[in-house]
Amino acid sequence: MDPIKYSELDDVTVITSNTRQTIAASANKNGQLVPQSHSIADTGATSIFIMAGTPMKNIRPATDPLSINLPNGEVVHSTHVCDIILPGLPKILQGHIVPNLSMASLMGIRVLCKAGCEVTFTDKTCDVKYNSQIILRGYKDPHTDLWTLPITPDAINVVKQRVVGKDLADLKNPPQVNVAAFAHSLRTRANAVKFAHQSLCNPKISTLLKAVKRGFLKGCPNMSVELITKYLNSSPATAKGHMKRPRKGIRSTTPKVNANTTPVPIPVPTLPIFNVPPPFHGPAYGTTNAPNVIADDESPHT
Numbered sequence: 289m290d291p292i293k294y295s296e297l298d299d300v301t302v303i304t305s306n307t308r309q310t311i312a313a314s315a316n317k318n319g320q321l322v323p324q325s326h327s328i329a330d331t332g333a334t335s336i337f338i339m340a341g342t343p344m345k346n347i348r349p350a351t352d353p354l355s356i357n358l359p360n361g362e363v364v365h366s367t368h369v370c371d372i373i374l375p376g377l378p379k380i381l382q383g384h385i386v387p388n389l390s391m392a393s394l395m396g397i398r399v400l401c402k403a404g405c406e407v408t409f410t411d412k413t414c415d416v417k418y419n420s421q422i423i424l425r426g427y428k429d430p431h432t433d434l435w436t437l438p439i440t441p442d443a444i445n446v447v448k449q450r451v452v453g454k455d456l457a458d459l460k461n462p463p464q465v466n467v468a469a470f471a472h473s474l475r476t477r478a479n480a481v482k483f484a485h486q487s488l489c490n491p492k493i494s495t496l497l498k499a500v501k502r503g504f505l506k507g508c509p510n511m512s513v514e515l516i517t518k519y520l521n522s523s524p525a526t527a528k529g530h531m532k533r534p535r536k537g538i539r540s541t542t543p544k545v546n547a548n549t550t551p552v553p554i555p556v557p558t559l560p561i562f563n564v565p566p567p568f569h570g571p572a573y574g575t576t577n578a579p580n581v582i583a584d585d586e587s588p589h590t
Contacts, residue, residue, distance in 0.1 A: 376423035
């Protein structure tokens with residue numbers, strides 16, 4: 289059954305049929321209702337409806353009673369109004385006491401949102417925030433499977449001490465977080481580009497340009513092709529960082545000899561023996577009787 293339509297101009301308030309049927313079904317099945325100190329958080333109710341007999345503050349007769357349309361077609365009227373004070377909310381909310389409401393009070397979420405609150409529903413809790421601070425918290429009732437919010441002053445104070453006090457304690461003793469940060473003053477664009485280059489461990493400018501063009505430094509401040517080519521100069525730290533070369537032989541292809549194994553002897557090839565003629569021992573070069581032969585001063589074995 290769909291919720292009944294209502295108009296804010298006619299000052300007619302409605303209670304959604306889904307909420308009322310859920311409460312009635314839970315009451316008939318389990319025989320238990322929401323405690324009188326709490327109300328059901330209803331996103332379809334346009335006002336705050338209080339059961340008769342609920343201890344509230346500043347109860348007074350209603351000068352302009354509300355006309356409430358029930359799902360069965362019956363029209364009932366509110367008889368009294370009361371004040372609902374939420375700690376942390378500068379505005380005092382007004383509740384309407386309805387004698388015909390006999391199952392549970394209803395907290396209209398529309399009223400909280402109109403007062404500037406933000407209401408968040410989770411699987412187990414319902415938080416009411418004002419200025420990003422939790423001012424009221426409710427829980428899901430296990431019998432009706434609906435979210436409930438405290439409505440009486442005593443119940444609201446208990447929630448304030450348990451929830452709001454815990455939030456204040458968390459603010460005074462926040463969890464420790466390890467953070468690494470630094471502060472550096474840069475007045476010129478050249479120094480900014482140089483600082484960004486040093487933060488990346490002074491790579492080569494060509495390598496830095498390749499990384500920027502491929503998008504690896506996307507989001508890094510002062511790292512663009514235009515700024516690097518215009519302001520960045522070669523740094524001595526780049527050359528010093530490349531002074532240590534990897535030593536040779538760490539990737540040698542020579543197989544290692546195990547000390548426990550006997551080395552295999554390498555065979556020595558035998559050289560052939562040639563018949564070498566004896567050296568010429570004739571007269572010295574330049575003599576008249578010497579033949580026209582130039583003496584070989586080098587040994588044939590050289």
